Amino acid sequence: MRVGAWLAGALVVAAAAVLPARGALAADAAAPEEDRLRVADAYLELHTGPGRGYPVFHVAERHEWVVIENRRTDWYRVRTDSGKTGWVPRAQLEKTLTAAGGTKTFRDLIVDDYLSRKVELGVSWGQFKGEPTLKLWTHWRYAEGLGAELTVGQVQGTFSGTDYWHLGLTAEPWADRRLSPYLQVGLGKFRNIPNASLVQAIPTNANLGAAGAGLRWYISDRFVARADWTLYTAFVSDTRSLEYRAWTLGLSFFF
Secondary structure (H helix, E strand, O other): OHHHHHHHHHHHHHHHHHHHHHHHHHHHHHOOOOEEEEOOOOEEEEEOOOOOOOOEEEEEEOOOEEEEEEEEOOEEEEEEOOOOEEEEEHHHHOOOEEOOOOEOOOOOHHHHHHHOOOEEEEEEEEEEOOEEEEEEEEEEEEEOOEEEEEEEEEEEOOOEEEEEEEEEEEEOOOOOOOEEEEEEEEEEEEEEEEOOOOOOOOOEEEEEEEEEEEEEEEEEOOEEEEEEEEEEEEEOOOOOOEEEEEEEEEEEEEO
16 A cells, blocks of 8 residues: 555656646647747848858848857857848847747757757765765757656665665756756665674565656766755555655766
């Protein structure tokens, strides 16, 4: 009964986090392929290439429409209604208007590489019920805001040592930001081995449930800092369970 209740609660938490993220994905899928913008300034200068060193060869007048075709670093290739194609810096495009009449906004480019990642490897250190813990994890991002994560950890306590692992689902409702909170639920295994000096100490092997929250901060290049808090539940028997609280700080590398 305790296992069933825990799983039901974990599924509710996961659903609450995943549904908004899936809604955002559906909205992105319904968006038009072409981003059509109207020039709001007196003119929009089109360069022959993506950089200030390339000359201006055409000027789009105010109220003229352009379509974004591609991006290279901080420059965007656009096409005018007359068929002219050239490159425009993001600073100028941010002054254009959308079809709805609002100002066009662009996601911070430094986040783009972070969002395109597929695999992330990390290590962190912290406290597991007051004892030092070290854990390693690998994260696979299969959709924007959704991922699967495998965690392996070890706790070296005063009177016993603990090994644990769990496989979980992570959800980031605001994954397009450099500083992004996330939720996680998972299941795994827990093993506690008492010190040999203890009399009549019995090792513990149990199923493990994990539910937690954390915060990711994309630092730069391919490095991400992470802080998390997790509630672990070890199901020792059908009628008995043990709870452990843990927090860790870590660093990861993605590719």
